[in-house]
Amino acid sequence: MQKLFLLLLVFPFQIFSQGYQVNLQGQVSQGMGGAGSALMQDASSLFFNPGGSSFVHSNEISLNVTPTFGNTAFLENNTNNLARTTSPVGTPFSLYALYQVKDSSKLKLGLAVYTPFGSTVEWEDEWVGRFALTRLKLLSIFVQPTISYRLTDKIGIGAGFVYSYGKVNLQKDIPVQSTDGEYGTAELDGSGSGFGFNVGLFFDLTKHVDFSITYRSKVEMNVKMGDATFIVPNSLEEKFPSGKFTSSLPLPAVFTFGLAIKPNEKLSIALDANYTDWTPYDTLAFDYENNTESLEDTKSARKYVGSVALRLGAQYRITEKIKARAGFAYANSPVQNNYVTPETPDANRFNFTLGLGYKLSDNFIIDASLLFTQFTREATNLETGLSGTYKTRVYSPGIQLTYKF
Amino acid sequence: MTLNRLYIITIILFTLFSCKPKFEIKDTSLGSVDATSYVAIGGSSTAGYSDGALNLNGQENSYASIIAKQFNEVSPTVFNQPLVSTIGINLDGNSRLIMGYKTDCNGETSLSPVREAASGDNTILGSNIYTGSGPFNNMGVPELSTLEVTTSGFGVSNPYYSRITSDGINGSILGDALLQSPTFFSVRLGEQDILNSATKGTTVILPLTSGPDGVGFDGSLDAILSALSGTGANGVIADIPYILDYPFFTTIPYDGLEIDAAQATTLNQVFNPLGISFQVGKNPFTIEDPSSPFNVRKMVPGELVLLSVPLDSVKCMGMGSVNAIPDKYILTLEEIDSIKVRIDEYNAAIGQIASDYGVTVVGLGQLYDGFNSGTTYNGITLSTEFVSGGAFSLDGINLNPRGQSMVANKFIELMNSSFNANIPFADPIKYSGIIFP
Numbered sequence: 001m002q003k004l005f006l007l008l009l010v011f012p013f014q015i016f017s018q019g020y021q022v023n024l025q026g027q028v029s030q031g032m033g034g035a036g037s038a039l040m041q042d043a044s045s046l047f048f049n050p051g052g053s054s055f056v057h058s059n060e061i062s063l064n065v066t067p068t069f070g071n072t073a074f075l076e077n078n079t080n081n082l083a084r085t086t087s088p089v090g091t092p093f094s095l096y097a098l099y100q101v102k103d104s105s106k107l108k109l110g111l112a113v114y115t116p117f118g119s120t121v122e123w124e125d126e127w128v129g130r131f132a133l134t135r136l137k138l139l140s141i142f143v144q145p146t147i148s149y150r151l152t153d154k155i156g157i158g159a160g161f162v163y164s165y166g167k168v169n170l171q172k173d174i175p176v177q178s179t180d181g182e183y184g185t186a187e188l189d190g191s192g193s194g195f196g197f198n199v200g201l202f203f204d205l206t207k208h209v210d211f212s213i214t215y216r217s218k219v220e221m222n223v224k225m226g227d228a229t230f231i232v233p234n235s236l237e238e239k240f241p242s243g244k245f246t247s248s249l250p251l252p253a254v255f256t257f258g259l260a261i262k263p264n265e266k267l268s269i270a271l272d273a274n275y276t277d278w279t280p281y282d283t284l285a286f287d288y289e290n291n292t293e294s295l296e297d298t299k300s301a302r303k304y305v306g307s308v309a310l311r312l313g314a315q316y317r318i319t320e321k322i323k324a325r326a327g328f329a330y331a332n333s334p335v336q337n338n339y340v341t342p343e344t345p346d347a348n349r350f351n352f353t354l355g356l357g358y359k360l361s362d363n364f365i366i367d368a369s370l371l372f373t374q375f376t377r378e379a380t381n382l383e384t385g386l387s388g389t390y391k392t393r394v395y396s397p398g399i400q401l402t403y404k405f
Numbered sequence: 406m407t408l409n410r411l412y413i414i415t416i417i418l419f420t421l422f423s424c425k426p427k428f429e430i431k432d433t434s435l436g437s438v439d440a441t442s443y444v445a446i447g448g449s450s451t452a453g454y455s456d457g458a459l460n461l462n463g464q465e466n467s468y469a470s471i472i473a474k475q476f477n478e479v480s481p482t483v484f485n486q487p488l489v490s491t492i493g494i495n496l497d498g499n500s501r502l503i504m505g506y507k508t509d510c511n512g513e514t515s516l517s518p519v520r521e522a523a524s525g526d527n528t529i530l531g532s533n534i535y536t537g538s539g540p541f542n543n544m545g546v547p548e549l550s551t552l553e554v555t556t557s558g559f560g561v562s563n564p565y566y567s568r569i570t571s572d573g574i575n576g577s578i579l580g581d582a583l584l585q586s587p588t589f590f591s592v593r594l595g596e597q598d599i600l601n602s603a604t605k606g607t608t609v610i611l612p613l614t615s616g617p618d619g620v621g622f623d624g625s626l627d628a629i630l631s632a633l634s635g636t637g638a639n640g641v642i643a644d645i646p647y648i649l650d651y652p653f654f655t656t657i658p659y660d661g662l663e664i665d666a667a668q669a670t671t672l673n674q675v676f677n678p679l680g681i682s683f684q685v686g687k688n689p690f691t692i693e694d695p696s697s698p699f700n701v702r703k704m705v706p707g708e709l710v711l712l713s714v715p716l717d718s719v720k721c722m723g724m725g726s727v728n729a730i731p732d733k734y735i736l737t738l739e740e741i742d743s744i745k746v747r748i749d750e751y752n753a754a755i756g757q758i759a760s761d762y763g764v765t766v767v768g769l770g771q772l773y774d775g776f777n778s779g780t781t782y783n784g785i786t787l788s789t790e791f792v793s794g795g796a797f798s799l800d801g802i803n804l805n806p807r808g809q810s811m812v813a814n815k816f817i818e819l820m821n822s823s824f825n826a827n828i829p830f831a832d833p834i835k836y837s838g839i840i841f842p
Contacts, residue, residue: 073426078818079830080430128834131784175785175795177840233841235504235516374426384784391426 024066024092025114027367027400031355032313033327035270037258038212039315040202042365042402043096046112046146049212049258050158051200053148054108059100064367064400065093072121072345076128076388077380083127087120110146112160115139116216117251121343130173130183132384133342140166140221140251144198156202164251166221167191170343174240178233188245188286190226194219196251212258218280219251228288230295239294246287250280252304265317270327272311278304278334300383302341307334313353325355325369333377340379345390347377363404371396433479436826437639439588440476443484444542445469446554446582446590446629447643448597450812451545452565453486455798455805456518458501458525459547459565460493463798466806469543469591471813471831478829486543487534487569494525496548496564502799504792504841510721516841518792518799530564535571544569544582548601551594551625552612555579579629583636590633590640591816592764594626595751599648599744600802604711605733609740614750623754627761634762641819642759642766643812644752646773649709649744652791653801654736657710662688662725672726683726690725693732701729709736712791712801765823772815782811782833795838806836 026044029036040052043060068090094114148158174184200214230240281304313327329351355369380387453467473484492500505519560567570576618628672683689704714734718724779788788794796808810831
């Protein structure tokens with residue numbers, strides 16, 4: 001486990017999907033537009049629907065990683081000032097292990113480790129929004145031990161306990177200048193943890209139709225005793241004392257309804273609807289240990305609203321060994337117009353995905369997918385006055401290796 | 406085979422869509438602005454006077470100079486200025502102000518505006534640089550009143566103009582502007598007329614609103630705009646902000662006299678017989694007022710103490726308590742009222758005369774109102790707070806480079822809408838605010 005933590009800390013992931021939510025959890029689903037919570041095929045059901053895990057027909061371990069290439073550009077209104085992000089490649093990953101308890105074909109135990117929220121945004125030097133943000137690195141890792149039980153031949157139920165650990169590092173410039181013309185900087189660095197759960201129900205309605213309902217709870221990440229570091233001209237150091245800070249960030253709850261339709265042996269169609277309850281992200285507050293007239297506690301309005309995503313995907317088995325997938329998704333943004341910030345230049349969007357599965361042997365399956373999305377948001381932020389158009393383009397090719405036994 | 410196919414699909418997708426999002430950026434254009442010979446006329450703010458002196462940094466970052474820089478982004482534009490040295494000079498012979506440490510009469514050292522050098526750069530004033538360096542696109546002259554723009558031989562009464570005039574005996578600012586056959590002009594006049602009086606007059610006497618050229622504001626402005634627009638050039642003129650909101654007038658509170666019980670007792674012994682009493686805590690300052698019995702009274706709410714008041718005298722010599730503050734550091738309600746009325750009258754005249762000559766008016770008042778109520782620009786809060794407000798220079802009257810860039814943008818905004826232009830805005834973040842040691 002220690003290794004995985006290290007891996008995560010070394011490879012941050014790029015901003016993706018709605019708000020700071022990352023919806024890259026398994027290549028089968030990802031190839032189908034992110035749908036498939038009712039299409040139980042592999043161990044990633046531990047994330048998508050713990051209720052359905054008991055219907056998976058084998059023991060499985062799967063590891064998947066999705067390098068994410070995202071670029072955002074910002075054109076300030078009424079100017080030709082164009083700024084780009086220089087964010088590093090993100091690598092959301094997940095590990096799922098599903099095990100059938102001997103002597104009880106109905107009970108499955110699982111462990112899922114995944115990265116459902118996060119974002120790393122880094123803007124080019126001296127960009128026009130530097131007093132709003134120069135760099136944000138938000139990382140979270142969820143560890144979820146899970147029990148899934150097949151109540152009847154038709155109904156599965158599952159529950160996972162979530163422990164979450166996260167890190168945040170936020171940097172921006174302070175509009176005070178020293179004699180060399182350099183602006184001051186602020187860096188807030190902290191870590192926190194939280195708890196939550198992931199529960200699901202799975203219904204095998206007919207031979208051709210499956211249905212699922214899942215709920216992943218909110219996790220409140222509390223950052224205590226973070227380090228606030230300010231670099232300012234000497235004469236202002238007393239006004240900007242470095243010290244500790246406290247903050248918290250809600251990782252929101254997600255409701256999902258999933259429908260899977262299998263008209264024949266070869267074709268599967270999946271339809272998912274997610275509702276993400278972003279409303280707890282009303283305010284981003286920082287409470288500084290040492291306050292001065294220049295360094296007061298801040299409360300920045302975020303006022304996120306609940307967002308809906310609709311996902312549709314299909315899978316076709318071309319041969320015994322090869323499956324092809326395609327899908328798309330529409331997601332509306334939780335960020336309202338006056339509250340768009342350079343940390344999450346979010347917008348309503350369409351995602352387009354393609355995927356392939358290849359059965360190497362009875363024990364090994366390799367799956368790959370490619371996601372593309374592009375979205376544009378014109379907004380003026382009430383708090384900073386930053387006004388312009390953000391344009392973001394994301395490619396996420398992903399790969400997954402599954403071992404069945 | 407399968408992986409090959411995936412590889413090919415991936416390559417195709419990457420070719421179709423490059424990784425970086427693209428923007429279509431509208432082509433820049435000067436529209437009907439002809440920047441071949443841009444001439445700016447105005448007072449201290451146009452000249453780039455700031456931090457209490459005419460200095461290089463202020464000149465390089467005057468709004469007129471920034472406008473020319475933005476013209477230059479569209480098409481090569483020369484904007485010649487009568488540049489001086491870094492420390493600069495004012496009419497009292499002082500250098501510019503910078504932030505530094507000052508020890509007051511109580512021995513307390515604090516961060517404060519201080520003069521950069523013991524004296525200003527005396528090589529600046531006293532000689533004429535027109536031959537060799539002129540003519541100058543920036544005809545902004547510190548302390549210039551509207552009534553003086555057409556005055557022949559004005560160099561005799563203003564050493565800054567004496568330095569740059571084309572003709573020490575007969576030269577006038579308007580004449581020097583016309584000599585350059587301007588193809589575009591900007592005018593910012595009137596504000597200085599009011600400031601000249603409001604910042605130093607013992608009794609505020611403002612130039613008349615109405616009267617012929619050289620006598621009244623409207624006649625003088627008419628003569629100026631008539632001549633400039635007569636050349637066929639396009640031009641713009643700025644309106645006058647409400648100058649009493651500037652930090653120079655608002656920093657020191659009228660009731661800044663804080664005293665303890667012993668001080669109150671002493672003051673009451675002196676002043677009670679004059680009908681003036683003091684209490685422990687905050688009190689209005691005492692000021693000279695010839696219309697009051699014994700030539701002294703307490704300030705009333707709404708009256709203003711000027712930033713020029715000698716603070717050491719206030720702190721340690723009993724100025725504002727035992728010794729009344731001299732009238733030259735105070736604006737009384739009556740004076741404030743006359744200033745307000747005059748600004749309104751001047752602005753009305755600017756609107757009327759500008760429209761007579763087809764010159765468009767830049768709403769600078771609006772921009773300064775924003776400073777006054779506090780405005781946020783790309784995460785920077787700007788206000789009229791002295792020093793920390795970030796828009797005004799250390800003299801509390803003229804803007805710092807960041808404030809000047811926002812004035813320039815206000816001009817550009819108007820040019821873009823009035824002259825079918827697309828001139829890029831200056832980026833205020835790239836212009837410095839207050840520099841701290």
